[in-house]
Structures are given as C-alpha cells and as structure tokens.
Amino acid sequence: MKPISTAGGPAQPPGRLRVQIDSKAFRSADGAATEVLRDIDFTLEPETFTCLIGPSGCGKTTTLRIILGLDRDFTGQVERAPQRPRMAAVFQEPRLLPWRTVEQNVRLALPAQEKKPQETPAGAPNLDALFGALGLQEMRERFPAELSLGLERRVALARAFAVMPDILLLDEPFVSLDEHTADRLRALLIELWQARRTTVLMVTHNVREAARLADRLLLMNGRPARLVGDVTVPVARSQRGGETLRHFLAELAAAHPETILA
Amino acid sequence: MAAGPEASHRVPLRLLSILAFLALWAGAAALADSPEVPGPLAVAAFVAAEAASGELFYHLAVTLARVAAAFLIAMGVGTAIGMLMGQHRDLNRLLDPWVILMINMPALVVIVLCYIWIGLTEAAAITAVALNKIPNVVVTLREGARALDPKLMEMAAVFRFSRARLLRHVILPQLFPFIAAAGRSGLALIWKIVLVVELLGRSNGVGFQIHLYFQLFDVAAILGYALAFVSVMLLIEFVVVQPLETHLNRWRPGPATRPA
Numbered sequence: 001m002k003p004i005s006t007a008g009g010p011a012q013p014p015g016r017l018r019v020q021i022d023s024k025a026f027r028s029a030d031g032a033a034t035e036v037l038r039d040i041d042f043t044l045e046p047e048t049f050t051c052l053i054g055p056s057g058c059g060k061t062t063t064l065r066i067i068l069g070l071d072r073d074f075t076g077q078v079e080r081a082p083q084r085p086r087m088a089a090v091f092q093e094p095r096l097l098p099w100r101t102v103e104q105n106v107r108l109a110l111p112a113q114e115k116k117p118q119e120t121p122a123g124a125p126n127l128d129a130l131f132g133a134l135g136l137q138e139m140r141e142r143f144p145a146e147l148s149l150g151l152e153r154r155v156a157l158a159r160a161f162a163v164m165p166d167i168l169l170l171d172e173p174f175v176s177l178d179e180h181t182a183d184r185l186r187a188l189l190i191e192l193w194q195a196r197r198t199t200v201l202m203v204t205h206n207v208r209e210a211a212r213l214a215d216r217l218l219l220m221n222g223r224p225a226r227l228v229g230d231v232t233v234p235v236a237r238s239q240r241g242g243e244t245l246r247h248f249l250a251e252l253a254a255a256h257p258e259t260i261l262a
Numbered sequence: 263m264a265a266g267p268e269a270s271h272r273v274p275l276r277l278l279s280i281l282a283f284l285a286l287w288a289g290a291a292a293l294a295d296s297p298e299v300p301g302p303l304a305v306a307a308f309v310a311a312e313a314a315s316g317e318l319f320y321h322l323a324v325t326l327a328r329v330a331a332a333f334l335i336a337m338g339v340g341t342a343i344g345m346l347m348g349q350h351r352d353l354n355r356l357l358d359p360w361v362i363l364m365i366n367m368p369a370l371v372v373i374v375l376c377y378i379w380i381g382l383t384e385a386a387a388i389t390a391v392a393l394n395k396i397p398n399v400v401v402t403l404r405e406g407a408r409a410l411d412p413k414l415m416e417m418a419a420v421f422r423f424s425r426a427r428l429l430r431h432v433i434l435p436q437l438f439p440f441i442a443a444a445g446r447s448g449l450a451l452i453w454k455i456v457l458v459v460e461l462l463g464r465s466n467g468v469g470f471q472i473h474l475y476f477q478l479f480d481v482a483a484i485l486g487y488a489l490a491f492v493s494v495m496l497l498i499e500f501v502v503v504q505p506l507e508t509h510l511n512r513w514r515p516g517p518a519t520r521p522a
Contacts, residue, residue, distance in 0.1 A: 070416050087420060095417040099435040099513045108431055109421040143513040163421065 015046040015166035015199035016081040019067060023224070024059070024074035035224040036062055037074070042218055042227060044167075047197040051210035054220035054259060060203040061092070063220075064171050067201070080167070086111075088165035090173040094152035096144040102155050103127075103140040109159045127162060134158050134188060150181040157185065161192050168193075170202040174209070186213060190237070207260050211249055212240050221259040229256050300482035308486040317471075318490060325460065325467040326494060328384075329453045332391035336452065337445060339392070340399025345437070347400065348407020365397040369455050377463045387459045394455050399444045406440030438510055446503070453495060 024037040036059045044050055054060050065071040067078055068089055088109070096105045106127065131137050134154045144152055153173060160168055170189075174182040190213060193200055204210050210217055211233055219229030231252060235244045253260040284302050291301035300308075312318040347354040347361075373390040380386035410433065418432050434441075460469025468487050475483035 068416075068420050070419060089417075089420045091413070091417065093413065095413050097414065097431060097435070099510075100431060104431075108423070108427060111422070143515075145513065145515045159421075 013046040014082050017044040018079040021076040038224040039226050044199050049200040049214050050216045051214035052203045052218045053210050056205055059225040064169050064203050085166035087167045088160035088163045090156050090160045090170040092171050094156040098144050101141050106159045106162045109163050130158050150177050167199045172204055219256050219259045298481050304482045305485045308482045321468050321471050328456045332388050333452050335392040336395035340396045341403050344400040344403025345407045348404040361397050361400055369394045373459050382463045391455045395448050402440050402444040406437040410436055
C-alpha cells in the first residue's frame with residue numbers, strides 16, 4: 001500500500017515537478033551574455049523515471065541546477081508539489097565530506113529528526129538495508145579518501161536514497177566508471193527506485209544507459225538548447241536487454257540523429 | 263603518541279642538539295666569567311629557588327591566563343571577521359584598509375594607546391594583545407573562507423543542512439588548516455606581546471618579573487623566567503596542539519597525518 005496524501009482530490013503521491021525555463025543566460029567576464037537554455041518546458045509525474053539526454057555542454061547540468069534551486073538567475077519558474085518537496089541529488093562528482101566517515105556522510109544528509117533508522121512505510125530501506133544493498137556494510141566507518149571512485153559513488157547514491165526524497169536528481173552519476181561497475185550501479189539504482197518509488201530525473205549523454213533505465217526520454221539540443229524530443233520508452237523494463245532495445249535505439253537515432261549520435 | 267619509525271630515531275638527534283646548546287652556553291659563560299653571562303647551572307638554580315618559593319608558578323600562571331584570554335578572543339573575533347570578509351566581497355573592500363592599518367600598527371603603539379584610553383587595567387592589557395593579533399587571524403582566515411569548496415556548499419544546500427550542521431560539518435573542517443596556521447603563529451606572537459604589556463602596565467606576570475630583574479641587572483633571573491615560559495609553551499604544543507591536530511587530520515590519507 002502506498003501512503004495516501006490527504007490533501008483534497010484524488011490520492012496523489014508527492015513528487016510532481018513542473019519545469020518552465022523561458023530563458024537562461026550566462027554572462028562571461030567581458031559582460032557578453034550567452035543564452036544557453038530557451039523554452040524548456042516539461043512536467044514530471046510522480047514516481048516516474050525520466051532521463052534528460054543531450055550532447056555534452058548543451059545545458060543539461062544547468063537545467064538540473066535550476067531545478068535544485070542552486071541557480072536562481074533565470075526567467076521562468078519551477079513548480080514543485082508539495083511546495084518544498086524533499087529533494088536529493090547525486091552529482092557528477094560524489095561530493096562527500098572527506099572528514100566524515102561513510103556513515104556520517106549519509107546520516108548528515110538526513111533531516112534532523114530522522115537521524116535514527118526509523119520505521120519506514122512499505123518496506124522502504126532503513127540504513128542497514130540500504131548499506132547492505134549497495135555493498136557498503138563493511139565501509140561504514142571508512143573515510144571517503146580510503147574508497148575507490150566506484151565506492152564513493154555508491155555512498156553518494158546511498159546518501160540520496162537515505163533521505164527518501166520525493167524528487168531525486170542525478171547528474172551523470174556513472175561517468176568515468178568502468179562499464180562493469182557502472183552496470184552494477186545502474187541495476188542497484190533501479191532496484192532502489194523500485195523499492196522506494198520516487199520521481200527521478202537523470203541527466204546523461206549516454207543514450208543506451210538512458211534507454212535502459214528510464215520510462216521517458218527528454219532530448220535536448222541546440223544553442224541555446226531547447227527540448228527537441230519527448231519519447232516514452234516502449235519496452236518493458238524486464239525486456240531491455242537485447243534486440244527490442246537495439247531496435248528502439250535505432251529508431252530513436254533515425255528520428256533524432258543530431259542529438260542521439262552527437 | 264605517533265611513534266613511527268622516524269620518530270624513534272629523531273629523538274636522539276634532538277637530545278644531542280639540546281645538549282650541544284647547553285654545552286655551548288656553559289662554555290661561553292665560563293669564558294665570560296661575569297654575572298651578566300650566567301651559565302645553565304646558575305639559571306637552573308634560580309628557577310629551582312623561584313619554584314620552591316612559589317613565585318615562579320604564580321607569575322607563570324598569571325601570564326598564561328592572559329595569553330589564553332587574548333588568544334581565544336583574537337582567534338574568535340579574527341575567525342568571524344575573516345570568514346565574513348572572505349565570503350562577502352563588499353565587506354572585504356570596506357574593511358580591507360582597516361586590516362592593513364592594524365596589521366602595520368606597531369604593537370607598542372596599540373598597547374600604549376589601550377592603557378591611556380582604557381586605563382591601566384586587565385581589560386586594557388588583554389584588549390591590546392588581542393588587537394595586535396586579530397588582523398593576522400583575519401588575513402589567514404579570509405584566505406580560508408575564499409578557498410571553501412562551493413561544491414560541498416551546494417551539496418549541503420540540496421540536502422538542507424541546518425546552519426549549525428553546515429558550520430560544524432562542512433565549513434569548519436575546511437577552515438581547520440587555516441585556523442591551525444593562525445593559531446600556531448598566534449600563540450608565539452601573543453605571548454611575546456603579553457610580556458611587553460606586563461612590562462608596561464601590570465604588576466605581576468613574567469613580563470613584570472623580567473622588568474623587575476632588568477632593573478636589578480639579574481640576568482640569571484631574566485633567562486630563568488624566559489626559559490620557564492618557553493617550556494610551558496612547548497608543553498602546550500606537545501600535549502594539546504599536536505594530539506588535537508592529529509585527531510582532526512585523521513581522515514587525511516598519507517603523510518599529512520603526521521603533525522608538522
């Protein structure tokens with residue numbers, strides 16, 4: 001059973017996100033403004049997994065930073081439901097506090113009143129389960145400098161899931177990992193997401209990765225960047241190994257060559 | 263505590279160095295053969311007598327208390343101002359000339375002015391010492407605040423760290439090397455200035471005693487007090503500062519763990 005929100009109307013799980021960026025420009029040192037985003041407009045429904053795809057440097061991370069509230073210098077608006085949803089992010093770098101242990105890093109991200117592992121609804125992971133699922137049980141007392149990059153990224157994932165976010169944003173969380181490690185972490189991400197449904201928006205330039213993980217792909221390209229495609233992945237998640245997925249990717253590449261093949 | 267293989271063979275060298283110094287001193291004193299150049303034994307005898315009478319510990323304690331008070335005030339105020347100046351460019355432009363002024367103001371002038379304006383009181387003495395040190399702390403901590411990692415600040419913002427949590431777990435650990443640097447140089451500077459302050463306007467403390475024995479031309483006493491206080495500061499360094507530093511640096515891999 002999912003928790004049911006009592007705020008009027010039909011039961012609506014939290015984590016709806018409406019993003020409307022009319023324009024976003026960066027000002028360079030000499031004062032010239034470069035517009036990087038224009039007319040980015042999309043809505044994420046609760047508990048969906050969406051990937052934002054586009055070539056490197058096209059403004060995906062900027063979009064994410066705007067959603068996270070880290071960049072407020074743009075025209076447009078971001079509507080979140082509820083007003084202040086619990087958000088979590090996995091950045092491109094793990095961004096752990098090097099002077100705190102793995103466990104402290106995760107616990108510090110928890111809201112103040114939930115520092116202890118608590119009863120959680122519908123079998124969502126408490127910290128033991130979470131550390132176990134990510135293979136971090138033995139690492140809890142280690143400092144980040146003692147971990148490999150792959151392990152640090154797992155800690156960053158653990159931290160993001162520990163807060164049980166309504167909205168989870170991931171910014172190329174698996175870059176610069178070897179393919180084997182990246183694959184294992186992708187599988188873990190899906191496992192965690194299925195255990196504790198949350199709205200996920202993941203930025204990536206890896207189309208295969210996106211097609212494997214997401215319900216829906218948002219394609220971004222151009223200068224300034226706009227949304228050039230909004231595609232629902234038509235393949236059931238369990239069948240995304242072989243020919244069907246390859247077929248879908250080929251179709252996608254044919255429809256959006258400049259974004260997919262970039 | 264950190265007794266690596268290096269530490270164990272460093273000890274005899276240090277001991278040798280200290281013994282060589284004492285031998286040199288004793289030789290020079292024997293050559294000069296004058297009460298104005300007392301040997302190590304004469305100084306040790308004075309220290310022992312002064313310790314037995316309780317005088318030594320009284321004056322050491324008084325001076326140490328002043329050092330501690332001035333140090334805490336200077337570090338606290340300097341850290342706060344330095345952090346603000348490092349993070350707010352306008353405030354930095356506003357206060358920077360004052361900092362330059364204060365950093366170049368001779369210690370003696372600050373001390374004399376404090377005594378004139380505040381009076382010959384304990385508060386004036388400690389204020390004078392703190393004012394001498396604050397600009398140094400400000401300059402060091404300003405660099406620290408400029409070096410704060412924006413990526414970690416963003417992480418903390420996303421996960422909604424409270425102010426207290428942000429300060430304790432994100433900001434202060436990053437500032438710690440700068441606080442340590444300011445503290446190290448600060449302790450040495452402060453105790454020297456405290457002696458001047460005591461010489462000019464206090465009636466107890468190591469500085470007062472040195473002033474007294476200067477008038478009596480008692481060099482053994484002057485050296486005795488100076489060495490006694492240096493020993494106290496060394497003790498603080500080894501018993502408090504270095505273990506604390508080792509603890510706070512425990513997360514650093516490799517050679518940085520060793521106290522510098």
